[in-house]
Amino acid sequence: MNAVKERIAEGIRLLNAIGFDIGNYHISVWGALRIVIVVVLVFVLGQIVSKLARRMFRRITSLDRAQQLLGEKIASIAVWALAILIGIDVLGINLTALTVFSGAFGLAIGFGLQKTFGNLIAGIILLMDRSIKPGDVIAVSDGKGNSFGEVKKIGIRAVSVTTRDNREYLIPNENLMTQQVENWSYSSREVSINIPVGVAYGSDLDVVEKLLLEAVRATPRVLSFPSPGVLLNAFGPSSIELLMIVWIDDPEAGVGNVRSDVLWKVWRSFKENGIEIPFAQQDVNLKDSAGLRRIADALAVREPPAKP
Numbered sequence: 001m002n003a004v005k006e007r008i009a010e011g012i013r014l015l016n017a018i019g020f021d022i023g024n025y026h027i028s029v030w031g032a033l034r035i036v037i038v039v040v041l042v043f044v045l046g047q048i049v050s051k052l053a054r055r056m057f058r059r060i061t062s063l064d065r066a067q068q069l070l071g072e073k074i075a076s077i078a079v080w081a082l083a084i085l086i087g088i089d090v091l092g093i094n095l096t097a098l099t100v101f102s103g104a105f106g107l108a109i110g111f112g113l114q115k116t117f118g119n120l121i122a123g124i125i126l127l128m129d130r131s132i133k134p135g136d137v138i139a140v141s142d143g144k145g146n147s148f149g150e151v152k153k154i155g156i157r158a159v160s161v162t163t164r165d166n167r168e169y170l171i172p173n174e175n176l177m178t179q180q181v182e183n184w185s186y187s188s189r190e191v192s193i194n195i196p197v198g199v200a201y202g203s204d205l206d207v208v209e210k211l212l213l214e215a216v217r218a219t220p221r222v223l224s225f226p227s228p229g230v231l232l233n234a235f236g237p238s239s240i241e242l243l244m245i246v247w248i249d250d251p252e253a254g255v256g257n258v259r260s261d262v263l264w265k266v267w268r269s270f271k272e273n274g275i276e277i278p279f280a281q282q283d284v285n286l287k288d289s290a291g292l293r294r295i296a297d298a299l300a301v302r303e304p305p306a307k308p
Helices: 002-017 029-058 065-091 099-112 114-129 173-178 205-217 256-273 289-301
Strands: 019-022 025-028 137-141 146-154 158-163 168-172 191-199 229-235 240-248
Touching: 029 065, 065 114, 114 146, 114 158, 114 168, 114 173, 137 158, 158 173, 168 173, 191 205, 191 256, 205 229, 205 240, 205 256, 240 256
Parallel strands: none
Antiparallel strands: 019 025, 137 146, 146 158, 158 168, 191 240, 229 240
16 A cells, blocks of 8 residues: 555656746646646536535425525535635635736626626526516517517526427526516416407397307316406497407417417307308498499490501
8 A cells, every 4th residue: 555655656756847837836747637637526526516406406395496496506606616616725726826817817707707697696586586487488579579488497697488389589587687578477377368259240149159158168278267258349340349258377388279279169150050250341332323324334335446
């Protein structure tokens, strides 16, 4: 055992002898190898301890998903900060000698990464006040208009939102802190859907209302409570306009498919019961019909132009 220790010590002396001096500092192969070993160990240990911390928080069933994520992020930051300090201590780096350099370097990093740190703090605040959490359905802008998506992950820099067409938006945490956000499931997961329908004048509205409610109640995702309803919305130029109001509690599964299912059932039910869905039409009344008839007769008797 002593022989092995002596050989290791001899190898370290040989590696330490290969190098050069800069002022009062000696840079050698052993010094560089030591730095690499410590950095690799710090990185590996930081990864292992961070994973263990995440698994520990996920096993705490008394916390919801937002609280678990918050605990994971704080634990990860603490683990990495402790690992870096331990690495500095093992390497024997004198922080006092690096005060000026570290201050200038920290200032440059602060200006370069201020958005990153801002997004990190914004993500932690979002998890603390639980205004946005994984599983929520929020409205996002895709450049052409607003569409909704489900929050899949709240990361260090951005929130991942997946829409119904499987597009994934990465929204910076700061944007969700400073801009208006429409959260469909913040305090309740129940969302109402308005479905307009028009019927022809002369239709029996009592029968129409009955058929509409039957179609709504036959749709699987529509809730029985709050109960669906039918409102007489307006007397339009071509039809009597009705409005169906239905409720769902799973907006992440889509809204357009519920509207489509209801309208398909309404279409079939109206056809079976003879309810007419009118199309837009306009009536044109000619006041001076006699004058127009004289003009038409004059054009009819007019001789065609001679051929050249």
